[in-house]
Amino acid sequence: MSGRIPKEFISELLMRVDIVDVINSHVPLKKSGANYVARCPFHLEKTPSFSVSRKKQFFHCFGCGASGNVIGFLMDFNRLDFVEAVEDLALFAGLPVPKEEGQGYRANLPKLNELQALLASVAEYYIEQLRVQQAGKQAVAYLKKRGINSQYATEYKLGYAPFEWQELTEKFNQDLLLMAGVLGVNDDDNRVYGRFRHRVMFPIRSKRGNVIGFGGRVLDDSMPKYLNSPETVLFHKSQEVYGLYELLARNAKPLRILVVEGYMDVIALAQFGVGYAVAALGTALTEQHINLLFRFSAEIVLCFDGDKAGRMAAWKAMDAVFPCLKDDRQVKVMLLPLEHDPDSIIRVEGVNAFVLRVEQATVLSDYFFAQLSEHLDLATVEGCSQLTLKAEPYLQKMPDGLLKDMMFQRLGQLANFKVARKKLTVKNLNKKKRISCSRIGQAFS
Template sequence: MSGKIPRQFIDDLLVRVDIVDLIDSHVPLKKSGSSFVARCPFHTEKTPSFSVSRQRQLYHCFGCGVSGNAISFLMDFNHLDFVEAVEDLAGFIGVQVPREAFVNQKSVDDKQDIARLYVVLEGVAAFYSEQLRSPEGQKAVEYLKNRGLSGEVARDFGLGYAPQAWDALLARFDQKSLLDAGMLVLKEDGRAYDRFRGRLMFPIRDKRKRVIGFGGRVLDASQPKYLNSPETVLFSKGKELYGLCELLEKNARPAQILVVEGYMDVIALAQFGVVNAVAALGTATSKAHVDLLFRFSPELVFCFDGDAAGLQAAWRAVEAALPCLRDGRQIKIMLLPQGYDPDSLVREEGLVAFQQRITQAEVLSDYFFGRMGVDLNLTTMEGRSRLLAAAKPQLEKIPQGFFRDLMFNRLHELSGARVSEKVEKTAKLMTKNSVKRQLPKKSPKSNLMRKVLSLLLQHPQLAKQFEQQLLDLDVLDFAGADLLRDVLKVIAATGPENNAMLLENYRDTPHNKTIVALSNLVWDIPDGGEAGEFLGALQQLVRLSRESRMSKLIEKVSRGEALTPAEMEEYKMGGKL
């Protein structure tokens, strides 16, 4: 939608920002030796294991393993994407984010159009809010009062009223902007009219508090009862959740998020003190919704009505959630009594009883197998076979991990079939392959390579040692050598001043996890001794490489194989080239 952010600006930003000051503004830090520490903001702990290094401009938690630079922190802590984090970081030091010139003028125009839509939707939300206080809007106020909602809650959620007129918006805002934002309906004859008329209005905001669409509810018996904004460049109902913005304003990292079915459920629960509820926007709970919510909380509770439609919605939500269930995440299912929704139930039972229901909600594993076993006689082979046929394809959606293994083990217990054996073999194979892929293996050369790479990443200025020592990297032909050469190329091309800048060059690359892990290794080296330690490890690495190379040449000669001219010269020199 716009020109790229120049790499040089990102590098300059990481130089100008002190990560200690940045993180301390969000999480109070305490000095501890050469670093600063705090209790980790990304997981619950009693003693501080979250460390921030001013020298390397990185943070790392020794408890949960999270780590990164200033940009990574803002992305994780404030749930931002990369561009949003760079913009916020630039705002932290009071500079504007430049954009590289984009040859496609359409992209520039698109960016301007999108900015224009945000402005018009914010204006429409303000207009609807004003109309709630107008004489015509009093019927919406009365409706809210009858539902027991306070003015404070209406204000917090920005509720408003759309006048009955066909051109209330047309008379105040640009028609093209309104059409692009989905606020008008275009007739076949080319004339347009307001999409929302005579409705209680619910602004839908994204996580950056920008209005992206609206929902509207009728105040009489007319249909449709609820109407949402159509799909636009700003709004996609399959990816957004009502109430998430308001929830995150109150608690950026809720321990639990309650997923309900409607706008009024979210608002009514907030009225009673349940401020961790969100709702899908007239669509089934999707995988995108679940993935989004798990960015903010490790536990989700799906709260649905106990009627047939609610049961169906709950099952669809479970099916959508299965691919998202990595270890450490939990989902519960809370089905309400027949004839109740969250709004009516919390009013009748009160907050304490409603929260007790949340606490006692059924965990996904029990709900899953309870649903799968309905109407099946598991004492018969036929019943167990039907259970296997229905459950196994669903469980295969779950990512590899302990939870998946335990679910297959439960299926084994219920069916008597050893379906878990394949999972166990797969898990063992994955573990074996994972160990093979890990950079540090317990061999002298691998340990030396790990130390060389780690120290080079932590102190990019050590790259000068390669030039000063005239070391030939071509002799390095074992695991990690290609990564070492790549790191040296990046250092030569970008000239990073610290570990954080070098790390940024590997974001979203296949090497990122390895680079981050190596950057966080701790070496018992006195301050100022890094260069000597690095050079010693590097020289040993080259020596072992040459010895390995010479052994291969000797084996080749002993087998009677011909050497190339270069190999012959190297063989005569005894591996000293």
């Protein structure tokens, strides 16, 4: 997200909203003297010690000590970062959030709540098309063939986008449809077109439950198999994942989160009782994805299909993972057998075998060093030096801590020499090599 939110806007926002209204919409408050009270949402208690002051625009819990203003409340209650909490609050107040300093923020902002309302309505429209369209029945048949039952089709709000898209413009505002990415404009002749035609539709929801975009899948083997909404003011592929809202609705504090490749995988797994899977939105995993997921669970299991593309994606994910590896966080890697994805393997092997695979996924350090050592001979100096050269850039990206130290120790054990990570940079390593070579040269001259 570019640009900072101007301070004046935050002040104005805090003036416009009342903390009592905002908290009351999350935790029902009761009036008690000058203040409002409730049972504390941040700790378990029988009698209310959570108090909200309208006058001070502040909350305080006498039980656990939680306190803060309305932005702090939203951050803690919905586990948002500061910017997200401000965005939520702005939505509550019906104000657009300015992003760039200096630009008059009142005028330029896309109508976020209008867009959100539009996308919610479009999602409902697609659901309706499953029933009213003759072709919608094909989509229903397709979902049945893929083994998705109606309860889960409803939970994930699956729909159908008809081949003829013009009805959308009769029902909804065309400018908003364009802004939301439901329609596109052809570069050559400026003609408007429907982005999703004759596809099963997967609404993508933000973790707060708002529809922010769509994925659409063809009903046959034509290409592209999946199509996603483009980036819009609401939809940021590098920051959102598919299925997180549904996951958190089931369990706000999952023991682990499984990251899979396909939307259909997420739904099929949920249907089998593995309700803790999400999928990236047709892009490579980013640091933002990983950090987002770590807000809700301390363990992330990255599950990849057994084909070559899956294995490459697993390795590529290391770029995103290493900068996020703090001491209290655990990442594991789970590679499925060739020819399988989660949807297929859980049907073949059953849920217990699948869960066992998840539980026995490879810890990151084992996966990482095994991948790097694969074609190296660690019985030779050359092999060890190759390993060090390849591993070090990843390890350097880790935040300082015990885990980082131990990864360096492991590298040292594998490469069979002592690695003092602060001293031994790649440059120093090369220098050392040169020195020893010249000494050898002297000895022979």
